[in-house]
Amino acid sequence: MKAIVQQRYGAAPAVLEVGEVAMPAAGPGDVLVRVHAAAVNAADWHIMRGDPWIARLATPAIFGRRGPKQPIRGRDIAGVVEAVGPGVERFAPGDEVYGDLGDAGGAFAEYAVAPSTSLAAKPADLTFVEAAAVPLAGSTALYGLRDLAGVRAGQRVLINGASGGVGTFAVQIAAAIGAEVTGVCSTRNVELISSLGASDVIDYTRTDFAALGRHWDVVFDLAARRTLADCRRALTPDGTLLLAGGGVFEGGSLFGPMTIQVQGRLLARAARPQRLLPLQIRPRAAYLDALRDLIESGAVRPVIEKTYPLAAAAEAVHHLEQEHTRAKLVLTVV
Template sequence: MKAIISNKYGSPDDLELKEIAAPIPNDDQVLVKIHAASLNYGNLVLLTGKPFLARFAFGLSKPKYIIPGGDISGRIESVGKNVKHLKPGDDVFGDLSGCGWGGFAEYVAVPEHALVLKPENISFEEAAAVPMAATTALQSLRDKGKITSGQKVLINGASGGVGTFAVQIAKSFGAEVTGVCSTRNIDIVKSLGADYVIDYTKEDFTKNKEHYDLILAVNGYQPISAYNRSLRSNGRYVQVGGSGVQLTEAMVLGPLLSISGNKKMGSFLQRANQNDLKFIKDLLEAGKLKPIIDKSYALSEVPNAFRYFEEGHTQGKIVITI
């Protein structure tokens, strides 16, 4: 099979398209013929080895997982004898970040708990855009942010991969949603159901005297003190993306501010979860959630996809068609 290989930490220039042996599933795995995959921030960490702390999970001197790619969709070709819920011919989608990655390839062998049946009302490309970003949005809002109906929620970075899902998921929980994005993305964020949209090129939301029950920071940079100022009493701030400075502040200053005040502030890291993916599948089937795809690339064009992703202006997701 063809696959993108990453043998060392570096840049998109270090990625190679190679012909390698297709995987053979063990008794607890299924073999998936991959139709599409997508890019996430985790893919970039696996490529570059930055921040350095990530290497304790991905490999200190070189990548432990040589085929990048976490989100996939495809069709099951065969199953191991212990597999109970999936069968050959099933169309599936899932997050491979918890079981070895390997999505930028024509085939992958994975345990069935990494996969969920693909909704019939979306394409393989749309399905591949969903798992990691949508699960991040769901877990950060519901589990870390404790979102409830009627709350005022602000999403900074509302037009990116996680942000586009976060706007829709927050609306599905009955929240009043304000999205923050650039001028060119206002229409996209409005189309996702945001009640209000702030153009960060024209207005600093941390200075407009509005206060929010929950702030989700998935892009850009604002000091944590500014986010703190924009939170209501007993509000919550959740950091899931943005600059390295923003991550450091959330990890170091967030717990201190949470102890000294009546607000909860901190960072969040997504974990692959089949039950959460099933929850997201239900939203997709009900028409309450739709993926936004910016660009599609062929498997041979994955280095170019990474270069575009690194520019930081993606509208929704970048998909790899295989």
Template sequence: MQDGYCRPDGLELREVAPPPVRDGEVLVRVRAASVNSYDWHFMTGTPYMTRTIRLRNPIPGADLAGTVESVGAGVTAWRPGDDVFGATHRGSFADYVSVPADRLARKPSTVTFEQAAATPIAGLTALQGLRDKGRIKPGQQVLINGASGAVGTFAVQVARFHGATVTAVCSTANVATARKLGADRVIDYTTEDFVADGTRYDLIFDGAGTRSFAERRRALRPDGTLVFVGGPRTNRWLGPLAGQVVMRLRDRRMVLFLANTNREDLESLAGMLADGALAPEIERCYPLAAVPEALTHLSTGHARAKLVISL
């Protein structure tokens, strides 16, 4: 729990009563959760724009997977004993969390709770960014910058699922992982430059934000699209959005967005998980008491793929 905005070492593990279950909500016994930049932003209140949103729940955490304990009035899709996964606004770093019923999907029996918990926000960002904002099509040349990150590891697989030819950009240590996830070509950014090699892409999905506006534009085909999902946190007010907004104003091919948690897309991810088209990449699992450690590792910018909390 947190009392006001804080750094990870300001979080405390406390005994509290399970949350109330309101109409349209489901009480879930959490079996696993995962950390996201979303959690960092709302824990620390940075960038400052996040402080315009009132924190009604002192417990952080959005992604979750677990078992339905009880349901509120009006909920017909779920019943006690169902294994589910999804995302809520806050509260998943706990034994129990109340979640709006339409922000959950059934967990496939073929994946673990940890794998399911790793999927919601990162998987939705990859799916909606490529499918809805990038309008990905079979046969397109797609570049994933930041392919070893939490979202990037999903983006490589989602792009392959949609029939694209995928080029993944990552560091030397993550080249083998990118290949395992299905990338047709892997660029080690420590030895190669995806801008300088002359290849032009139909779609660039950028979770790293490491290149300038002009450089990214040179790597696009004239009718190509650049989808932003992350970047440096140097601007105290807008964080990664600052540079993205400027680029969007300068070129309409640049698209930025925030993922929308909804049952339909969660069910699409569930289908991909069940079929083996999507395999969450997990760097490490932490116990609940080590949430501060997991968030500290996330903040370094060197976390590979997903960090999961096992309960």
């Protein structure tokens, strides 16, 4: 089968090549999916470059000495079940599914294997391209706002990095819960964020949200470019700060966008009653089921800036790591 293969750390397009590899097989509890579309995430370029350096030490299951342990990038897929492994009863060949392959990766290929627990039935109203844009970004937004922060109707929520992949879902999910949503984005994205349900939009090129003297119950930092002090200044005294975000490539780093997350962990106890919550997520079908309900109800929709053919995966990853992409980039495989 065709796949985008990487053998060493480096920059796209040099280290991402179209190659022929053996088709994977579905083991116990696994599902073999014929991939129709796969989304590009910040995790892809971080693993591609082995950046930040601390990640190589912190996650040896992903990062090898000279290159990633898994040679095929990509987490998010949407496609059709080709075969199921022993013990899988939730799916059958021909089912349309979407999901997150997690740290194992392997989505940038014609076929991919995923644990059945990280897949769900594809939202009926979405194309495969649209569905592929949902799993990681949508699950991150849902988990952060609903499960970690416990956002309630009437609360004030600020999304910093509202026009990114996670941000566009976060604005919609917070609005669907009934929160009063403020989105922070650049000038070109103000209209988009308003259309997604934000009652207030701050253009960061003109206004510093941390200097306004306003306070929010929840600040979801997805840009990873502000200091911890800036983010805390915008919180209510007992507010919640969610820390995530992949950033863009800035020439290699020790901690990169993980800096503010590390600081949050170190200062979490001293910051009480404010809550500082670095966000890490594992793929779960339950998130996908909840997102499907939101999508089919009309409360949430994926936003896609651009699609690329599988052979142009290197161009898509390069775009994501060098620019502030609006929402999602998706590869079409079939």
